[in-house]
Amino acid sequence: MSTAVATAPVTTTRQEVEDLIHAYVQCIDDDRLEEWPDFFTDDCVYRVVPRENADAGLPVAVMYCDSKGMLRDRIVALRKANIYAPHFYRHLVSNTRVLGEQGGVIRAQTNYGVFQTLLDGETRVYNTGKYVDQIVRVNGQLRFKEKVCVFDTYRIQTLMVTPI
């Protein structure tokens, strides 16, 4: 890659980050949720934060996991424990921007929209917001060290069970 990196580092990096995010999103939308935790590092932090709190500087997140184990537990609960309306997501992501890289940690930001379809077959705007990510390389693979989803749609329709 050296050449490419030399000639257009940012471009390349944006490409890579997009590849990561695209794979992440497809994994959720294709309902391969068991693979979802693998996009994170073992000591990851995953937070889904209402913009209402983010703007007010309040710490409450509706989902807050500080280990890959907790991510797995979320999925096991979704599969075996929780009661909610069957549904599927469709993510549209856009304008991924690499904000910087320091000590091997890449900071990136991406807009997303999640469109939810319930069994009635209607699709609704369920959740829009931005990903604020810290990404690292683990054996050559990019992984989320921290992923914060700050969502605009702080009036959640009924409930949230599937990760964003």
Added chain:
Amino acid sequence: MSTAVATAPVTTTRQEVEDLIHAYVQCIDDDRLEEWPDFFTDDCVYRVVPRENADAGLPVAVMYCDSKGMLRDRIVALRKANIYAPHFYRHLVSNTRVLGEQGGVIRAQTNYGVFQTLLDGETRVYNTGKYVDQIVRVNGQLRFKEKVCVFDTYRIQTLMVTPI
């Protein structure tokens, strides 16, 4: 291209596939539908499949064309024959992923959302889903050999006439 290809084959390919899909989508949104069939090979397959059937392994598609001629007939009918409410589409596509290449056939997957505006000037979420594409090179140009649109929004609002 050799250098670029050598240095970052996947990246380049994703670029190209995105270019194809972007051109395809723009063609529809700009209402240049007469050009739409030219994005396909002569012996193409185009299917628009409700997720309800795809998940159940049932073959029914709401649109199913197995030749470029049938694609043309769709457009002629839309222009000259069919009665429906005037409208326009706005596609947003995202996370195109190249899944593999074999025997000159590139398999790719892309999320899409179609936002429809009727003459009242209101825009609604009309159809979200994913493109599952098989793409080949015809005189250096990428073309769809097979395009399957699996759509989440299986409760179709009124009708579907414009291709997805």
Added chain:
Amino acid sequence: MSTAVATAPVTTTRQEVEDLIHAYVQCIDDDRLEEWPDFFTDDCVYRVVPRENADAGLPVAVMYCDSKGMLRDRIVALRKANIYAPHFYRHLVSNTRVLGEQGGVIRAQTNYGVFQTLLDGETRVYNTGKYVDQIVRVNGQLRFKEKVCVFDTYRIQTLMVTPI
């Protein structure tokens, strides 16, 4: 960059235009509106045009600024003068296409969707359309010489104050 440019000029350019548009959109969505005018040249033209007029060849735009000063005045008014419901935008942009380059002016087209959230915390499809841009280089930076937002959603919900 020469190598990259040499090897894949279009790709590279699309990258750059996307970088510009992504930065532009993020600036609005992050409510850093004071920086928004800086994405334009001093003698810029910014027009937000209902598709109803564009299709009929009528010149009326709901926003029409022909100088960077007018863009600044829009933001000052939004901050200090105007009365409207507090809200935020989330842009999703897609299929940026570079249509050509002539005399240093790059013509590009991009689909966008703006999702608006009011204080009730609900997110609605507020405005979809396409950017038709003329872009130039100012001290190595890409800037909008002309930006025309042709919007499908010509029935505007209540009012428009934040730029698209």
Added chain:
Amino acid sequence: MDARVKRTGGLIWPEEGVSSAVPYGVFTEQAVYDEEQARIYRGPTWNFIGLAAEVPNPGDFKTTYVGDTPVVMTRDDTGAIHAWVNRCAHRGALVCRELRGNNAAGTYTCVYHQWSFDAAGDLVGVPFRRGLGGKGGYPADFDLKAHGLRKLRVEDYHGVVFATFDANMPGVQDYLGAGGAMDAHLQRIFKDREIEVIGHARQYIPSNWKFYAENTKDPYHASLLHLFHMTFGLYRSSQVGGVKITNGWHTVLFSRSGTDSEAALADTKQSQLRTYQADTYTLDDPSLLRGRQGEWDDDVTLVIMSLMPSLVIQQIQNTLAVRQILPKGRDAFELVWTYFGYKTDDEELRNIRLKQINLIGPAGLISMEDGESSVICQQAVVRDQNDWSCIEMGGRDVQDADHLVTETTIRAFWDHYRALMGY
């Protein structure tokens, strides 16, 4: 005509027995809609709830609606089909929350407090009935038998399953007219045939369900709205065909391709219709229309059976489908398509059926236009609840016809509708 005021919705109707006009308020008034739910969908009618082939195995179930009441159709381990209102007898939750599936255990357990019911809707289990550790629990006189789900009567007629809220209904065959045209045509498609469901499609149409009822009973529009019908002769008012009415409001509409009488065709050409472009309009790939000839030996190429209030059965060329009409309020309905073929289909024939869905379905080059026509009617009748439509093609009476230039079938519908509604 004279007119008489009717209470519900304050509508003014033509005098008794005149069905060639209807006040538009019947499509807009909430009071009318609510009364329809009581007097029609829960009244003396058999409502389509599915094909037996949708629940082939013991434990299979499907959720659907009768009118706008959610119901579940189940098959128990004896193979019998049941239907019950999808509302728990405890505190009202939906008992069944998927579109369809198989319930191996054979019991349907409400998620809220885990009351469980069998396939027939009888209550078979209640957690903590006797309390825990001697505390709490249900009263001693609590009787499981008194807390079953609300059951509907069900009949599987040649694989087409109907349900009714009315305990005193005659059987389905009597309901649709034993030995009549509807019965004959239904048997023509279903009797002794093993069918196979090949897929579904759904349209949500912002229009009153009765506009669509009119549409499916309307031989007049088929030539005039649908260019594909008229130009390619899939259906033409000039063809040999007709309409048959059974038990008041069920109707069968049929025609044979390529049988246009010279005289009728001549008259048609004279009319200079948008939809008739036989000489100029062609297909680039005619394979769409190249179906399999003579699948039935009667050469009938199009049949539309309108089995009120909630079912349309179609054969158009080689496409077979049932359409379920689900009212969703005074100004919307959902149309649920279930396509099927026969177990005996060869691959080519199966592919023909799949291809012809390009003609008939939500994106059907023909049928999409029926959705649109329903919508533009609803949009136009926002006011003038007491203006009347004009349903006089083919006369003002109600009777079978050996031609397709009539609205008699629509008059039949309104006639019977008024009787059921007490108008």
Added chain:
Amino acid sequence: MDARVKRTGGLIWPEEGVSSAVPYGVFTEQAVYDEEQARIYRGPTWNFIGLAAEVPNPGDFKTTYVGDTPVVMTRDDTGAIHAWVNRCAHRGALVCRELRGNNAAGTYTCVYHQWSFDAAGDLVGVPFRRGLGGKGGYPADFDLKAHGLRKLRVEDYHGVVFATFDANMPGVQDYLGAGGAMDAHLQRIFKDREIEVIGHARQYIPSNWKFYAENTKDPYHASLLHLFHMTFGLYRSSQVGGVKITNGWHTVLFSRSGTDSEAALADTKQSQLRTYQADTYTLDDPSLLRGRQGEWDDDVTLVIMSLMPSLVIQQIQNTLAVRQILPKGRDAFELVWTYFGYKTDDEELRNIRLKQINLIGPAGLISMEDGESSVICQQAVVRDQNDWSCIEMGGRDVQDADHLVTETTIRAFWDHYRALMGY
């Protein structure tokens, strides 16, 4: 005040003749809304349907509404303008399904069964009238003349086109007050001028249409809501201006920039208002406000004509527009802007008009705030249908004023509204 109960919506109104207070239920009750459609929009009123310049040529048409009834405005080949309800006389479909266009053939054909009507709304053709090959067809006594579209009376007054459902209305000029202020100001803009439509804009506002009616008749708010008006003196309550009332509820509001009386301006400054920052608030590019002076020799720089129930005509600096108010239910209305200039405009003047739309339109630095004020009123009056507003600025009576510190025009509106509604 005394109060009297009124039946519709159970609202309690101030005693007869007192218009300085209104029960908020008038903005929220469905029964009130429905009665308005009958007594106002279909009652003794002339409703704006478009500018003659929108249908310049024979065959041109435009779809719009009177109240919430869809209507079509057409120009026939003699040049005459017609209007009819957009509902087919056969079975109720929309006859015309585009926003606007030209119908070369001159006939309007319903897509459903191809009944065709001429520009005046008369039925001119019916397919298969005599049947096909001797079968079917309409009854012998079927009379085309009896099945025309529902027509409205139309009048083109100096290029502004109005329609009414009321056969007995006097002409438009009498309706708005012959020789009165409204008539004079309308003629000032339109009489003997060739206008050119330069574009449209639409706002959908979740508010009752009457909140916007109050707003456009309200000289009081203009200085206090709109910083741009007040700070840049486009409009100031301290300027020379006034309000004129004609035929009960039509009102004209006008002012002249740069004519502020010392005393009034001094009082204004004292009030310490958010909207008055003349000394501190400046524009980076003042070209926005640099219009063309003296386009009219009377130096009137702002005129808002509120021509009830559905039209606002404006001149603000050099922007010219008509605003059509379309009620969309008790809690929403659509505002349709049509901007125009004169055929005689030079390029610079035309560009000025286009630029000033930044001030007045859906994104107008001034007018956006009128949309917002309507919405926050609707949001606030969800309950307390019988609490009253307070409309006492400038007194409690109804009369013309030579100043802008009054709500007399709003009182005039309610006065007349109550008369029409029988409150």
Added chain:
Amino acid sequence: MDARVKRTGGLIWPEEGVSSAVPYGVFTEQAVYDEEQARIYRGPTWNFIGLAAEVPNPGDFKTTYVGDTPVVMTRDDTGAIHAWVNRCAHRGALVCRELRGNNAAGTYTCVYHQWSFDAAGDLVGVPFRRGLGGKGGYPADFDLKAHGLRKLRVEDYHGVVFATFDANMPGVQDYLGAGGAMDAHLQRIFKDREIEVIGHARQYIPSNWKFYAENTKDPYHASLLHLFHMTFGLYRSSQVGGVKITNGWHTVLFSRSGTDSEAALADTKQSQLRTYQADTYTLDDPSLLRGRQGEWDDDVTLVIMSLMPSLVIQQIQNTLAVRQILPKGRDAFELVWTYFGYKTDDEELRNIRLKQINLIGPAGLISMEDGESSVICQQAVVRDQNDWSCIEMGGRDVQDADHLVTETTIRAFWDHYRALMGY
């Protein structure tokens, strides 16, 4: 049971005093909803409007609702808390248009005409009151005092703030039952504790608010709907716990983890419940459940206080939250969560509270299921307004219980509801 017809919504109720059944129409009829707003939310009830800690400083304000009426809660510069209807006394606009903020000036100025009010809701300023330059202005007898905002009575009870429209209400402590279980449990959490708001969350749930009221008063469902409760013993019907009822319809539900009686646990295991998988279901990272033990010395690990009509206060393990229930029509309500801790929290404890929100909130592994259960009830009761639910767990009477196998608390709710509504 006997039954008696009730006028509103035409519902048929069980005979007087029987609360073990409710007609489903109470969840669907608009007339019932409107009457609730008048008789309950604006009737003899104290409605939660916020925590005092949400408006800690003079000038702080917060917009919220009482029922579906928009109100504002303010703190004036003396530190007193006020509440008033958020509707301008002039012409009805929302006075306050943000969620929350600080109003340094201390005056609330309506944007429409800049009438300004103080924190208590009194009118303190009106622009152009005496006109401008001697013209216009308000009548001489115009009295500021007569045009204040509509005020509610407010009481700050240990930092929990309530408001009422009813002037004659006893104090909050009497309302919830002085010295009773509710009072004791509320004080246990709030009395003499400095709390700190750590964030908010909102759910919009398409269900009638009373389905959620039943849910929060329902010890029966907690073990049977929530696997996490049952499997991990956060709550189990077999634990030591109980329910207490005060002043008719306020209820407290509490339990202690790890106190399951052998007998009760044995009965539970026998029941073979989906939600009980103690032996097989484990967490990969148990830190979620590793809270801080003994934060309170009574070892109560779960308390749900349902303080009618609009508040739930919870302590579940170490999560502390108030939930405000805001009806949004007959078929929707909003649930507003406000999470808090104590100023004295160490960092670890604060983090525990944040982490346990994974259990209790819009995405709570437990509480998400309460939202879902409310929705599926609403979806199931579209028709059959006069079918009855069955609320007989733990008997048919209303009394405190020392166990959790009962619905007596729900019966208490309906009992009191009927009294207030006159059913």
